[in-house]
Amino acid sequence: MTAQFLYLDHQATTPLAPEAKAAMLPWLGGPDTSDGLVGFANPHSMHKAGRAAAAAVEVAREQVAGLLPKGGRVIFTSGATEALNQAIRSVTRGAIAYSAIEHSAVVNPALATGAPVQELPVNTAGLVDPEVEIAAGTGLVAVMQVNNEIGTIQPVARLAERAHELGALFLCDAVQGAGKIAPPEHADLIAITAHKLYGPKGIGALWVRDGVKIAALIEGGGQEGGLRSGTLSPALCAGFGAAAALAKERVDADFQHLSGLAELARSILARWTVNGSETARWPGNLNLRLDGLNFPRLLSDCRNIAFSAGSACGSGTGAPSRVLSAIGLDAKTARNSIRLGFGRYTSRDEVEEACRAIEAAAQAQGV
Template identity: 65%
Template structure:
């Protein structure tokens, strides 16, 4: 299988896997110890978690603290529910973890529109009285990069906090200026599934959403996994060392893929975007049929969380596409471990499958 669904999850970096092994425990190892226990093995596990916290923090702005969670969904819930902001404003193309949580708390929430390129306007009007504004850094379906700093300045001018879902950008792009809360996930930056983090700017207070033990500065009770934390930390550290080479590799893959899909329409901005995400459509294409028939390539038609729901992408609809046009779209994602030859092979398979539907691909 040629894996081209890096927005759904990234392959686990070998270095991250290696960092996890000791803390999984096993015969002759005390790495299984509870990191909240007072004896030596517990203290060693706790120390490993703090090393990982520092490694993850290196991806994030200074002047804040890292709270480990079970993933980005929990981090976003902790941010939205924990700040008790009242009136909410979120972009129309946020992940369901933001949209569904925000709607549950504020049924009258403000949806900040995007233009045809999938971008929130830098001078977007945020209603007075809004307590929290949530805009993601990189969209998980179309790859657009939002003007977070400008939006944050407008939010702060009316006294609102700013939450940024940086899941798709962390480890690839610099974190945005101006956010008060940033959510990230390990498995989107070559780390393990089951762990994420919420960065909280100094001075911002939150109410705990999971109580019972007081771990994670009292904000997130529960026994932490040293193995997951170590894997997250190693993956984050690797991103800081491979930052430039990863970006250069992805840029080359982007040009290669865009050339192969020259006759397809691009969804989202051609310039304000992360190049590891290519969302394209072809009039008349049955994307679901193509994915079923193109068995050697792993691609998607949108968010993995909504896969199989039968719903048309709310992100593509927000761009002004019809339901029919949205169902003509494919999302192709690549990254550090994608080879140029396998990308060529995948592009050939995809275009051949489109031609089998009678389309000029």
């Protein structure tokens, strides 16, 4: 009998919500137009079918905007990486400051601009000091809302105020927080992606506060107000919108559910140490370490469980986690860590089964 596969890697991606799938299906139509709905129509065409597709896109835009502050606009992108690149490459003045635990989708574009950069340190809890010194002449401050590896929730409201006091813009990578906690109200630019909130892969958004000017990243036909050329997919937009609307509706229930799962996991893995803050964290992310643990062996012994050692984007490099290094762990200790990610559809039985298997496999290593 094949063992049940247990998915605990929700920071890497989330399953597609049934509601999101249902919203996408009408816009994945083939050549049959007998039902009067041309689901494959180009939303930038002016005929009836194109206008119907465009209307679906705009409904989705409003649904996504419902997760974000008022007083801004949503630009659809291929994902958060593109959104972050567009935001960062739009900065034409001053230095760029970012936290030591930012995603590579922030760090690498910042370095590529050639502008001076400042890395804002984090403490051993994985938090940026809200009163951290930010260099004069900084034009952009970028701090993520929820860290993708250790789940810490940053003091982005105060950091945005600090940026504005310097005359800088504040960019927030809200990929792990969107639809899960309140949006970063004081940000000027916010990047999110659908597949981290139970929507489809291949679509994200950049939210731009009214009055903030950004440059186009992709030139072409001038779609998205000239800021992001290329034909939009009504299906992806509709799935993103439905997932966003559902997340807004379920935000409190999801938080309570995940808090219970985290508490259960901690009770089973009681001897493991939490990486990052014990309190200022998203409960769906549990990053733990156990001295002497051999992670590759653990992963092999628990092959029916999806979990990770850190960011999916950095897996396979062999290098220790930059996030865990930033909170003060040496390379050896960082490699003794695992990341468990719980989601809306994860059951208590699944968490208990997975955590007991992980603990048994660790004990079999003699650690």
